[in-house]
Amino acid sequence: MATFSFFRNIDQGSFTKVIKFFKIKHPKKNEIILRKGDPGGNFYIVLSGRVDILNDAGIPISQLKSGDVFGEMSLICEENIGATVQAGSDCRLLYTDQKHFKTILQNFPGLHTYFTRLLARRLTDSNKIRSDDYASGMIGKLEEIPPEALFQTLNANQKTGILTISHLSKGTARCSFRQGALIKASYAGGKGEAAFYEILREKQGRFKFTPGLPPEDFDIPEIGYFMRLLMEGLQRIDERTAPKGH
Structure with a gap:
């Protein structure tokens, strides 16, 4: 886990302390993890398996695998969930709530750059899917x-x-x-x-x-x-x- 991109922004001496903020969840295939429009709740990291991001028609438009994260935007911007997230297979997820997520952000400023770059990449990918021009x-x-x-x-x-x-x-x-x-x-x-x-x-x-x-x-x-x-x-x-x- 320490090699995941998210945790690479946390110094090795703090890793054990930070990982205690997380719990493990085991969604089954096709289980809805986050639903568009719901209030933001948790930040997730994929440990194993596949997670699908669905469009409004319920069709997968992108996939997340081991090491990928989701749920952060609703917590950072304090907005409702922007897209439905479904387990594409049986999977294992690390998750933490908004309070602990914000504590981690405050203590490790490098994560701000990490999330900004992640957001930029996702916006680019999203626009490629939605727009022919x-x-x-x-x-x-x-x-x-x-x-x-x-x-x-x-x-x-x-x-x-x-x-x-x-x-x-x-x-x-x-x-x-x-x-x-x-x-x-x-x-x-x-x-x-x-x-x-x-x-x-x-x-x-x-x-x-x-x-x-x-x-x-x-x-x-x-x-x-x-x-x-x-x-x-x-x-x-x-x-x-x-x-x-x-």
């Missing part, structure tokens, strides 16, 4: 990948181009990226940081990323250090949604 950019729905995860993907992959998000509560948003840096943002009459923070609050919409920028945009300074912007935006959301008196 993938070469023109990435397309998708915020219901499948929330804004903060989408922005992290573009940043981590050092993308250059324009992200357009339509069907939002206040119209259409546009963001420009240069090698992963956010250089423009406009939404609901606002621009820059203010627009970026408003976009982060959205839960539904359709996005398309178009590679390339007009020449005049290559010299525009970035709005700010990306991770600072993201953390500030998420903190503002938490403050707005926190119960009064807390």
Whole structure:
């Protein structure tokens, strides 16, 4: 287990302590492990067997094997489950709950990079499956990948181009990226940081990323250090949604 990609981000001296946060589950073939739309619950690592990710028609669109992980996005983004996960064979899974998962993330910062890269790869794979014109950019729905995860993907992959998000509560948003840096943002009459923070609050919409920028945009300074912007935006959301008196 220590050789699994997830545990390679945890130093050898801490491995024994971290593994105590996990339990083992033995789903049978065709058993539903996670169901789309349900609240997020556990983070899973496949020990043995095969796990299938299903589309809305119940057809497997990708498979996970020993060492692969799932369930992390609903815990990181505090969203409902984004896709149904089914045991493709009898299998063994390691799992831990949200509380212990967040404790592990806090203690091992290297896992943030691990999950960002994992998300970027999955978004790319998902778009290849869904879109025949993938070469023109990435397309998708915020219901499948929330804004903060989408922005992290573009940043981590050092993308250059324009992200357009339509069907939002206040119209259409546009963001420009240069090698992963956010250089423009406009939404609901606002621009820059203010627009970026408003976009982060959205839960539904359709996005398309178009590679390339007009020449005049290559010299525009970035709005700010990306991770600072993201953390500030998420903190503002938490403050707005926190119960009064807390």
